[in-house]
Amino acid sequence: MSYYEKLIFELSKPGRRGAAVPSGTGEVKVPFGDGAKCWRSEAPALPEVSEPDVVRHYTRLSQLNFGVDGGFYPLGSCTMKYNPKVCEDVPALFAGLHPLQDEETTAGARELLSGAERFLCALTGMKHFTFSPCAGAHGELTGLMIIRRYHEMRGDTARTRILVPDSAHGTNPASAAICGLEPVTVPSGPDGLVDPEALRPLLGPDIAGIMLTNPNTLGLFEKHIKEIAELVHGCGGLLYYDGANLNPLVGVLRPGDMGFDVMHVNLHKTFSTPHGGGGPGSGPVGVCEALKDALAQVDGKVSAFHGNFGVIVRAYAYILMLGREHVKELGPFATLAANYIKESLRDKFKLPIDSVCKHEFVFDGLIDDGGREGVPAATTLDVAKRMLDYGFHAPTIYFPLLFHQSMMIEPTETESLETLDECIAVLRKIADEAAVDPSLLKSAPHNTPIGRPDETEAARHPILKFTAEA
Amino acid sequence: MAQLPFFPHTQEDVARMLERVGLSSLQELYSDVPQEFLYRGEYDLPSALSESEVKASLEAFAARNRKLTVFVGQGAYDHYTPSVIPALCARSEFLTAYTPYQCEISQGTLRYIFEFQSMICALTGLDVANASVYDGATAAAEAARMCVASTRKRNRIIASEGLLPCVRKVLEAYARYGGYELLVSDHPLDALDANVAGVILPSIDRSGAIVDLEGAADAVHTAGALLVLYCDPSALAVLRSPADWGADIAIGDAQPLGMPLSYGGPYAGFMACREALMRKLPGRIVGQARDAQGHRCFVLTLQAREQHIRREKATSNICSNESLMALWATIYLSLMGPEGMKELNAACYRSSHYLRERLLSTGLFEAAEPGGFIKEFVLRPRTDASRLHKYLLDKGFFAALPTEEGRVSFCVTERRTKEEIDALVSAVEQFAEEEGR
Structure with missing residues (x-):
């Protein structure tokens, strides 16, 4: 099929349209566009297309995309695991529920939320959760608000400063700044x-505290955590756990x-939405008992209603399937897969820190990059x-910032040995290609809907919306 | 124990992988962890359920909610969702993709975000829109930051008392530690001074009334501040655009664009601004580009604003937004088109005015706020508002929501049939009769 460009x-x-609308009840004259200043005089420039036009257009757009269902997605720190299909069926059960409905009419939704809270407490060792945050970075901000409170x-x-290791996700210092805290960088050691x-x-x-990602973005467990917790608590600070790497x-x-007082969980990573x-x-945020009152001050106030309820329903269904039996396999399988890839490629890619990794690891570029x-x-x-x-999504690249050629690989627990082996074979082949002729890589990708775009030009002369002339 | 359907590891696989890694057990993968921290107990979770059991369990939760006919808005509107939308949004190429970092295999996502931005610009009349934020309330908080960052040495934001309560509370939460002061006022333009960075006004207020914004932009701009308008994007299809009112930034929640109520989410916030403020806009922005073969394509652009590049100096901490819901809104607007949106608003207009007249004729209410409205309005009850609300609840209606100032709020979308509206009126009449006894 040729590249679809429209x-x-x-x-x-x-004159075309893709939806018929009822005409409503009553005979009152509709004044739209009657010249009164509150109405628009010209219709907005929305497309006029038929239903089949819409269906075909977005179907064809979807075919230009790569998702987990289509192939392996070893994107580090993003935990791109398989998303069970039954979880997609269940949110519709709650579709008609208005967020401001009286409590006596929403018992089921509220029980589900308290059930989800119990599950997350069991899994994380926290005591209370708020579900208001709509994403991980939103959870960070909420957690920091709780710390300040x-x-x-x-x-x-x-307490206006917060410690953030140099290996942290960019959202950590950004969230701190938005919460009026000055981030203080903690340098990583040689290990x-x-x-x-x-x-x-x-x-x-x-x-005010420290924001730690453990395992960190190198996939390494912060093994001095006990001492770190004692030191930070000793000075009156709190420990924030960035849940991006919880898997x-x-x-x-x-x-x-481990001594963490506050944390967020990315349901869309760890709990497979x-x-x-x-x-x-x-990005629900959990706290230990001592922070219960501070949590209550922030709960429900960082988003309009009850957070992304539909996402919470999916995660709840996923945890039900995991159950207390399979939960014990999750972390170990994810960790095993990462170590398996790392050990299978370390003769081709630079491994800056040689250690058993957790769910992900970082290579620092090729051993033989073909440069001469x-x-x-x-x-x-x-x-x-x-x-x-070769039909694989790329790893996270140029992050963490500790190395110049960072390549962060996270396979997750849902990929089979066969898939991991295929990915290893492809990366070995690419390494061999690079050693012989780097230009083959430099002109890649060759088999994708488009080639490499000119991003510099796009930023220099931004075109950010459709205009009929463009 | 049976294998979990989405954990593919057989015992033999595990053994082979351990061998490659040079370890003899899964436990050894955690040898770097202080052993005292390993959780050795049984997790306090239910026993693993099969798919059919999971469905039954979730259905049981749902059955404990009460199905009501919704006649309330207040930030979440019961518009119809055309079947095309869930069908297309469920395509796993959209659903299971990540943020489009690798543009060569993400043109689907990038293209619809570009379309979304274009449609938000068409509705608001402004130059630039982002790829969405969490919801309308957080869009307001992000806009407040934008105003402070875009004006010099000004650190006060004035928000109208007329904004929805769900928006005001989030503005207040963000402002508390945001390094700026938030003043909520029922006369926001009277509070302008040289320290005000921005003024946030609703284009439709929390009572549902269309706000007359004549002179607002002039007053705000004369004071050297920016004007932010909080809008219902569905109503913008017929309302004068924020750009025409002179707004610098337009924000709101895309939920009215066919997103199910879903107990409050997921929805999507939108933000649009004048070109001059483009580099202060938070979140993802998609731009048009050319690839090496000259194909038109789309990329994430102006990333120097963002947290993964700028860390603490970023315009916002936002990373994941509400991409799939932006797709939802984009498909909705494509299906509806300009005519469909106009007819939809007309249907809401007729039905809500019909309900209001019929309610007034029951004698149980007095007219409240003056001013035009499209789908949402308040009345002053001549009775106990919460008793009326509860009575209607028992009859299966979510309606007559008591407001902060003793009114009751109603909303009628195109989904409400004549039968439903008449049934609500009958229930109100019945209430009046019983109260009168």
Whole structure:
């Protein structure tokens, strides 16, 4: 099939339409467009298309996309696991429920939320959850609001700084800044971990807490966590757990037992709700008992209603299928898969830190990148683009920022040994291709609907909406 | 124990993988973890359920909710969802994709976001829109930040008392630690001074009344501040556009564009602004580009605004937004087109005015706010508002929601049939009769 290039606007023809609408009840004259200043004089420039036009257009657009159902998606820190189909069926059961309906008419929805809270408490060791946050970064912000409230309620208003390791996701310092906290960077040690000795001099009465991702974005478990917790708690700060990397710990250990006071969970990662091309997600925030009152101050106030309820329903269904039996397999299978890929490729890719990893790991580019006099070397970007040719999604690239050629691979627990082996074979082949002729990688992808775009030009002269002339 | 359908590992697979890794057990994968932290107990979860049991369990929850005929809006509107939308949004190429970082295999997502942005621009009249934020309320909070970041040395935001309560509470929560001051006022334009960065007004207020915005932009701009309008995107198909009113930023919730009520979410917030503010806009933005072969294509652009590049200096912390719901809205607007949107608003207009007249004729209410409305209105009850509300609830209607100032709020969408509206009126009459006894 040839590349489908159209925008819905380009199918438009005056007079066509894709939906019939009832005419309503009553005879009152409708004043739209009567010249009164509150009405628009011209109709908005929406497309005029038939129902089959719409169905075919979006079906064809979908065919230009790559999803987990279509192939392996080893995107680090994103936990692209398979999303069970039954979870897609159940939210419709609640479709007609208005968010402001009186409590006596929403018993089922509220019981489901408290059930989801019990499940998350059991899995994380936290004591209370709020479901208002609609995504992970939203959860971070909510968690930081709770931390600020907690200190404030104790009359301690001097804690305006928060510790964030240099390996943290970009959302951590961004969330801190939006919550009026100054992020203080904690440098990673040569082993990629937070060194308690580097932490010690940063502590003081101005520290609200620390935001830790454990395992961190290198996929390494912060093994000094006990000492870190003692140090931060010792100075009066709290420990925030970034749930983006919770997957390898599920069924093995719980953030609450490691000394974390506040955390968010990405239901769209760990609890298998689909990512939808960038949301909707859900980022419930849990706290330990001491922060119960601070949580209550923030609960329900960071989004309009009850958070992304439909996403919570999906996660609830997923946890029911997991049950207490399979939950213990989840983290270990995810961790095993990551270590299997790492050990199968370390002779072709640079492994900056040699250690057992958790759910993901980071390579720092190719060992033999093919670069020589007059031949530019193959970079991580080139490897990533070449993977697309072989039917795999690329890893997360150029993150974490600790290395120049970062390539972060996370396979999850839902990929079979055969799939992992195929991915390994492809990456080995790409490494061999690079060593012989990097230009093959540099011009990749070759088999995708489009080739590499000129992103610089797109940012320099932004075209951000359809216009009839463009 | 039977294997979980979505865990493909056989015992033999596990053994082979462990061998490659050089370990003899799964436990050894956690040898770097302080052993005292390993959770050795039984997880307090139910025993694993099969798919049919899961469905039955969720159906049992749903059965404990009461199915009501909805005559309330207040930020969530019961418009009809054409069947095309869930069918297309369920396509797993859309559903199971991540944020479109690899544009060569994400043109589907990137294309519909570009279309979404274009449609939001068409409705608001503004130059640039983003790929969505969480909901309308967080869009308001993001707009407040944008105003502070786009004006010099100003750190007060004035929000109209007329905004929906669900929007005001989120604005307040974000402002508390946001480094700016939030003033909620019922006369926002009277509070303008040299410290005000932005003013957030509703284009339709919480009573449902269309707000006369004549002079608002001039007053706000003269004071050196930015004007933000909170809008219902469905109503924007017939209302004068935010750009025509002189707004700098338009925000709102895309839920009225055919998204099911779903107990409050997922919905999607939208944000649009004038071109001059483009680099302060939070969230993902998709732009048109060309690939090496000259094909028109689409990419995430202006990323220097975002958290993954700028960290604490980003315009916002937002990462995942509500992409699939933006697709939902895009398909909805494509199906409806300009004519369909106009007819939809006309249906709401007729039916809501019909209900209002009939309610007034029961003698149980007095007219409240003056001003035109499309689908939502309030009345002043001559009776105990909460008793009326509960009475209607018992009759199967979610209607006459008591408001902060002692009114009752109603909303009628195109979904409400004449039979349903008449039945609601009968129930109100019955209530009046019983109260009169």
